Amino acid sequence: MNAVLRYENLSAFYGASQILHGLSFEVPAASVVCLLGLNGMGKTTTLRATMGLVDRTEGRITLNGRELAGPTFRRAQMGVTLVPEDRKVFANLTVEENLEVARRPTGSGRDFSIAEAVEIFPRLGERMGQKAGTMSGGEQQMLVVARAMLANPAYMMLDEPTEGLSPSYVGAIAQSIEEARKRGIGVILVEQSIPLALSVGDAFHVVENGQITRSFARDEALADREGLERMLTVE
Ligand SMILES: Nc1ncnc2c1ncn2[C@@H]1O[C@H](COP(=O)(O)OP(=O)(O)OP(=O)(O)O)[C@@H](O)[C@H]1O
Numbered sequence: 368m369n370a371v372l373r374y375e376n377l378s379a380f381y382g383a384s385q386i387l388h389g390l391s392f393e394v395p396a397a398s399v400v401c402l403l404g405l406n407g408m409g410k411t412t413t414l415r416a417t418m419g420l421v422d423r424t425e426g427r428i429t430l431n432g433r434e435l436a437g438p439t440f441r442r443a444q445m446g447v448t449l450v451p452e453d454r455k456v457f458a459n460l461t462v463e464e465n466l467e468v469a470r471r472p473t474g475s476g477r478d479f480s481i482a483e484a485v486e487i488f489p490r491l492g493e494r495m496g497q498k499a500g501t502m503s504g505g506e507q508q509m510l511v512v513a514r515a516m517l518a519n520p521a522y523m524m525l526d527e528p529t530e531g532l533s534p535s536y537v538g539a540i541a542q543s544i545e546e547a548r549k550r551g552i553g554v555i556l557v558e559q560s561i562p563l564a565l566s567v568g569d570a571f572h573v574v575e576n577g578q579i580t581r582s583f584a585r586d587e588a589l590a591d592r593e594g595l596e597r598m599l600t601v602e
Pocket residue numbers: 381384386404405406407408409410411412413
């Protein structure tokens with residue numbers, strides 16, 4: 368069976384409020400699936416539900432046929448990792464220490480090394496001895512993405528990784544996604560930047576009010592870029 372992360376009719380709740388209403392989609396290994404949509408539509412909740420960080424879910428999420436369930440650490444052990452929007456680094460550790468503690472070698476021969484992470488994010492190489500908490504927001508974002516890659520997950524979820532980043536950093540994020548793909552990692556990208564999404568995405572789902580209302584394969588999205596942009600603009 369080919370590796371796949373599959374969402375089947377996923378609903379999610381915070382207390383009594385139902386946020387997701389039956390999402391179904393899948394993320395094959397080595398593919399990049401983009402969740403697009405206006406603010407508050409349920410994209411972040413989809414990622415949080417994957418990690419077991421919502422109050423309650425219905426439906427199923429499976430990883431290679433095995434149900435993804437239980438507490439967050441167990442899901443991480445099964446191979447999914449989330450880079451949330453809030454850019455948490457260990458502020459009092461240096462960049463190098465942050466990278467070192469994130470390493471989870473799998474011995475598969477495809478593991479990311481710190482040297483490779485630094486090749487993608489040269490800025491981190493220049494700052495190895497600096498306390499991570501003293502770096503700029505953009506630099507901290509590079510660090511959290513590098514840390515996620517060093518954990519060698521099967522699936523990596525990135526929640527608006529380019530928000531507030533300068534264009535040079537956006538390029539580094541795109542490169543890190545490509546590197547992840549080369550190693551067979553599947554990526555879910557929540558992104559407001561259509562150019563970035565179109566540059567890396569294989570499939571695109573528009574999330575509206577907790578449901579997937581439109582889906583596009585890569586060539587459809589490229590052919591109707593303006594339609595996609597219109598759909599994601601507040602009137
Ligand atoms: N902890 C929570 N408790 C209750 N409601 C929540 C909680 N977190 C999010 N929500 C609600 O869930 C809905 C979906 O939010 P979500 O963060 O998933 O949207 P999003 O599409 O990721 O948008 P954004 O880009 O703003 O993060 C919103 O109406 C939000 O108010």
